[in-house]
Amino acid sequence: MLKINEIYHSIQGESTSAGRPCVFVRLTYCNLRCTYCDTEYAFYEGKDMSIQQVIDEVEKYNCKLVEITGGEPLVQMEECLDLMKNLCDLGYEVMVETGGSLSIKDIDPRVKIIMDLKCPTSGMEKKNLYQNLIFLKLNDELKFVIGNREDYDWTIEIVKKYNLVGKCIILFSAVFGELEPVQLIKWILEDKLDVRFQLQMHKYIWHPETKGV
Numbered sequence: 001m002l003k004i005n006e007i008y009h010s011i012q013g014e015s016t017s018a019g020r021p022c023v024f025v026r027l028t029y030c031n032l033r034c035t036y037c038d039t040e041y042a043f044y045e046g047k048d049m050s051i052q053q054v055i056d057e058v059e060k061y062n063c064k065l066v067e068i069t070g071g072e073p074l075v076q077m078e079e080c081l082d083l084m085k086n087l088c089d090l091g092y093e094v095m096v097e098t099g100g101s102l103s104i105k106d107i108d109p110r111v112k113i114i115m116d117l118k119c120p121t122s123g124m125e126k127k128n129l130y131q132n133l134i135f136l137k138l139n140d141e142l143k144f145v146i147g148n149r150e151d152y153d154w155t156i157e158i159v160k161k162y163n164l165v166g167k168c169i170i171l172f173s174a175v176f177g178e179l180e181p182v183q184l185i186k187w188i189l190e191d192k193l194d195v196r197f198q199l200q201m202h203k204y205i206w207h208p209e210t211k212g213v
């Protein structure tokens with residue numbers, strides 16, 4: 001059984017798939033407590049569903065892109081891995097969004113991993129599992145959510161230290177309400193970085209606290 005917080009149909013708000021219709025399967029629980037978390041409602045709330053029940057719900061939307069998210073979906077590791085494998089077997093394009101503190105090594109290689117390494121202002125930097133970086137594939141995406149200049153400088157160091165350019169897609173995102181997107185873009189251009197800036201599009205389309213979008 002999986003504990004599921006919500007399943008809904010919207011557009012992808014982030015990543016290189018931003019703008020595409022997508023079914024989101026949000027799993028309950030998270031092992032982190034980021035300072036800027038916008039999904040605290042997923043820490044405990046949810047209902048038990050079997051993998052087949054989740055798939056039946058996903059199928060209702062007739063949409064081939066599915067994102068498994070949270071909370072931290074890998075807290076329910078075994079069932080989450082099975083769900084992703086089953087969805088891939090059914091021909092779905094599957095993405096998983098994970099906070100980078102739990103191992104990604106057993107994720108089905110057909111799944112696109114969006115991994116969020118935690119910057120210092122998240123308060124969760126020490127939880128980053130850097131061994132995960134060796135499992136990222138060329139089309140996986142590594143996201144840094146940057147809250148200030150300290151986070152930005154830290155991110156640059158990590159990108160250099162682990163030689164990340166060319167290893168996967170690198171996304172730079174600003175903490176909503178903390179760092180002005182235009183400031184982050186300015187830094188990226190000044191430093192001539194080969195990274196991709198992204199906005200959390202859904203927070204501009206809907207009210208930032210709207211759930212299920």
Ligand code: SF4
Pocket residue numbers: 030031032033034036037038039040070071072099
């Ligand atoms: S990993 Fe995501 S869900 Fe968990 S506390 Fe951080 S922002 Fe919230």
